[in-house]
Amino acid sequence: MKFSSTMKAAAVGGAALLILTGCATNEAAPETGGETTPSSLSGTLAGAGASSQDAAQQQGWIAGFQTANADVTINYDPSGSGAGRESFQQGAVAFAGSDRAFKADEITAGPFDACTTSDIVEIPAYISPIALVFNVDGVDNLNLDAATIAKIFTGEITKWNDPAIAEANADATLPDQAIVPVHRSDKSGTTGNFTEYLAAAAPEAWTAGSVEEWPAEITGGEAAQGTSGLVEAVKGGVGTIGYADASKADGLGTVSVKVGEKYVPFTPEAAAAIVDASPLEEGRGANDLAIELDRTSTEDGVYPLVLVSYLVGCEKYEDPANAELVKAYFEYIVSADGQEAAAKAAGSAPISDSLREKASAAVAAIS
Structure with a gap:
C-alpha cells in the first residue's frame, strides 16, 4: 500500500534526523577484528525504543558499528517500547527497538511515515x-x-x-x-x-x-x-x-x-532454547519475523519468562540514506560479531544460526 503525498511529507521531519554524505551502496556488514576495508558510510542515525536493549545498543552494537564506521554516529533513546514504536510510525526515528512485534492490526492501520509502504521488517535480535x-x-x-x-x-x-x-x-x-x-x-x-x-x-x-x-x-x-x-x-x-x-x-x-x-x-x-522451540507467527510478511513464544512449554532446559526484543525498520524507505544506514547497522547487529558484542555487554543470548539465516534475509530486503 502506497502512502499519500501528505503522509510522505510527514516523513521529512524524520528524515532530517539522518544527514548522510558520500555513502557507499550495498555496504557489507562491518567487521570487528582483522583487516577491513575503510568504510565510506557517514551520517547520523536515530533510533528509539526498548530500554531492555540499551546496554546492548550502547556498549555492544553502537560501539562496534561506530568503531568500524568512524564517520557514523548512532543515537538510541531508550524511551520504552511503546514510545519507540510511536516515534518510528511518525517518522521521527529511522528504526525502533521493541520488546514485542507490531500486532497485525497495528500494521494494517499504520501509518509508517518514513516508509513508502506498510511492509515493515521486524527482526528478533535481542533475546534475554x-x-x-x-x-x-x-x-x-x-x-x-x-x-x-x-x-x-x-x-x-x-x-x-x-x-x-x-x-x-x-x-x-x-x-x-x-x-x-x-x-x-x-x-x-x-x-x-x-x-x-x-x-x-x-x-x-x-x-x-x-x-x-x-x-x-x-x-x-x-x-x-x-x-x-x-x-x-x-x-x-x-x-x-x-x-x-x-x-x-x-x-x-x-x-x-x-x-x-x-x-x-x-x-x-x-x-x-524457548525461542528456538517456538514457531513464527502465521500471516506475517516475508520479512516480519514475529515469534509466537510457547510460554507453557515443559521441555527440559527452557526458561519461558523470556523477552524477545525486535529491531523494527521499513522494508522500503522514503529516504535512500535512511535505508543505507539502517541496512548496514542491522546487518552488523544480526551478525555473529554483533550478537557476541551484545552478549558481552548485556548477557543476552546470541541468536541461533537458523534464526540468523532468516534475519539476514530480512535485512537484505531493506532498500
Missing part, C-alpha cells in the same frame, strides 16, 4: 530472560511457580512467609514481612512479555491478560519508570519484587521459575 528480582534480607534465590508469581503481583499473596512461597523454599529463612511488588509505570514491552507469561501459565490467577500498560484494576505495590527505574525501586525498597531484563539483575535476589516439575534459573542458553 526476564528476571524476577527481589530485595529480601538474607535471601538470594527463590523457587516460584507461575500461579504464585501472579498472586504476588495481584496482591493476593502479601507476606514473604506465605505458605505458597515457603513450601517451595524449605531451605530459605523467609521473614514475616510485607511483599511490595513493583511494576513499570510506562507502556512497556517487558510488562507485555511478563503478563503474557502469567496469562498463559497461570490463567486462573492472572485474569488481566497480556498488556503493556499495568492493569488499572491492580492497585497495590509501586510503579517505576523504565527498566532502570524499576530496578532502582527494588534495590531501594524493603521486601520488594519486580521484573526486569536479566542484564540488570546484579546485586538482587533472583527467582527460578517452575517448568514442568523442575525450577529453572534464568540463563541466556535457557532463553535461547
